[in-house]
C-alpha cells in the first residue's frame with residue numbers, strides 16, 4: 173500500500189518539528205505548512221489522507237482552514253489541535269466537521285490513536301448513497317457511448333478512484349470504451365488487470381506499479397463477461413468496497429444490456445425502413461426511365477429546331493432526371509446490398525481520383541487540400557466502385573462542411589498489420605451531439621439539398637468489406653472520419 177500522506181498546519185515551528193518527527197515515526201509522509209496561505213497551496217496541489225490544523229492561527233483560524241480544505245477534499249479527516257483547557261472549542265470543531273481533536277501538549281498515545289483511526293476510517297468508497305443512486309439512474313436509456321461514459325464518470329465521482337475505465341471485449345480483444353479521472357497515462361496496465369478480472373469471473377484486486385491498486389469487476393451481459401469496470405486507486409480498498417464495486421458493475425451491466433437491445437431495435441426498424449424505401453425507389457425506376465427518354469427526345473428536337481434556350485432547359489431536365497435515377501439506384505442498393513466485386517486496388521490512386529471528383533462537385537471557397545498518402549501501401553482487396561461511393565461522400569461532406577474555407581487533409585496509412593486506414597479530416601464546424609447520434613440514420617441530413625444517404629451507405633459498404641468507420645467530431649474544431657479496411661478479404 174502507498175504511504176499515507178499527512179498535512180500539518182501550525183504557526184509555531186516547534187510544534188511542526190515535533191509533529192513531523194512523531195508522524196514520520198508512524199510511517200506517514202508528512203507535509204508542513206506555517207500559514208493558512210501555504211496550507212491552501214499544498215491542498216490545491218494534492219490530496220492528503222489526514223490533516224492536523226492548529227485552532228488558533230492568525231489571521232485565519234483552523235476552523236476556517238478546515239472549511240476551505242473540505243471545499244476541495246470533502247472527506248479528508250481533519251484533526252483540530254487545541255491548547256489544554258479549551259474543550260469547548262474542540263467540541264465545536266467536531267460539530268463543524270472535524271474528525272476529532274488533539275490537545276496540546278500532545279500525549280503520544282492519543283496522537284497515535286486518533287491519527288490511526290482517522291486513517292483507517294477513510295474509506296475507498298466516498299459516498300455509498302451517491303454510488304447507488306447513480307447506478308440506478310443508469311438504467312435509463314441512452315446511447316452506448318453515453319452509458320459507458322456515465323459509468324466511468326460516476327465511478328470516479330463516487331469513490332476515491334483516481335481513474336476509472338470501462339473495457340469491452342470485441343472479437344476477443346479488450347477495447348477501452350470510456351475512461352474518466354486523471355487522464356494521460358496508458359491504459360495498458362489497467363487492460364491487463366481487466367483481463368485477469370474477466371478470466372476470474374469475479375471482482376478482484378490487482379497490484380500495479382508504484383504501489384498502485386487496481387480493482388475491477390466483470391460486466392456480465394447475457395451469461396458471459398462482456399467486459400470489465402476497472403478503477404485505479406491509491407487507497408487500499410476493503411472487502412466491502414469490492415462488493416460495492418461489484419454491485420455497481422452489475423447495474424452498469426444492466427444498463428449496457430438495455431443499450432445493446434435498444435441499438436438492435438433501432439437497426440431493425442432502420443432495416444424495415446430501408447426495405448420500404450427500396451420498394452418505393454423500385455416503383456420509381458420505370459417512370460424515371462420513361463421520363464429520361466422523353467427528355468432526351470425533347471432536347472434533340474429543340475437542338476434541331478435551333479432553339480438554344482429551349483434545348484438548355486431540356487438539358488437541365490435531363491440532368492435532374494439523371495440525379496434522381498442515381499438516387500433511386502442507391503436506395504435500391506441500400507435495401508439489398510449487392511455482392512462485392514473485389515479486386516486488388518491501388519488505394520492511393522482511388523483516393524486521388526475521388527478527390528478530384530469531389531473537388532469538382534463543390535465550389536471550393538478557399539479550401540486548402542493536404543494529401544498525406546503513404547506510398548508503401550500494398551494493393552488492397554476492394555470493390556472499387558462501392559468504395560468510391562464511400563470516399564466520395566466523405567470528401568464531399570468535408571468540403572461542404574467548410575463553406576467558409578478551411579483545410580481538408582486526406583491520409584492513407586498502414587494501421588495495424590493487415591489493415592489500412594483512410595482518414596478524411598476537415599476544419600469545419602464539427603457536428604452537434606444530435607447530428608453525431610443520427611448521422612448514420614437513413615435520410616438524416618442537415619443540408620437543404622442533402623438526401624442523408626451518404627453516411628449510411630458509406631458505413632454499410634465499409635462494413636461489408638469487413639472494416640469499420642470511426643467518427644471524431646468536435647463542435648468548432650472539425651471532423652475526422654476514418655475508414656479502417658482489411659488489406660485482404662476476410
Ligand SMILES: Nc1ncnc2c1ncn2[C@@H]1O[C@H](COP(=O)(O)OP(=O)(O)OP(=O)(O)O)[C@@H](O)[C@H]1O
Pocket residue numbers: 565569570573598600601602603607611616617618619621622623624625626627628651
Ligand atoms: N465532415 C462533416 N462535418 C460536419 N457535418 C457532417 C460531416 N459529414 C457529415 N456531416 C453531417 O451528417 C449529415 C449526414 O451526412 P450524409 O452524408 O449522410 O448526408 P448529406 O451529406 O446531408 O446528404 P448526401 O446524401 O447528399 O450525402 C450531414 O447532413 C451533416 O449534418
Ligand SMILES: [Mg+2]
Pocket residue numbers: 565568569626627
Ligand atoms: Mg453527404
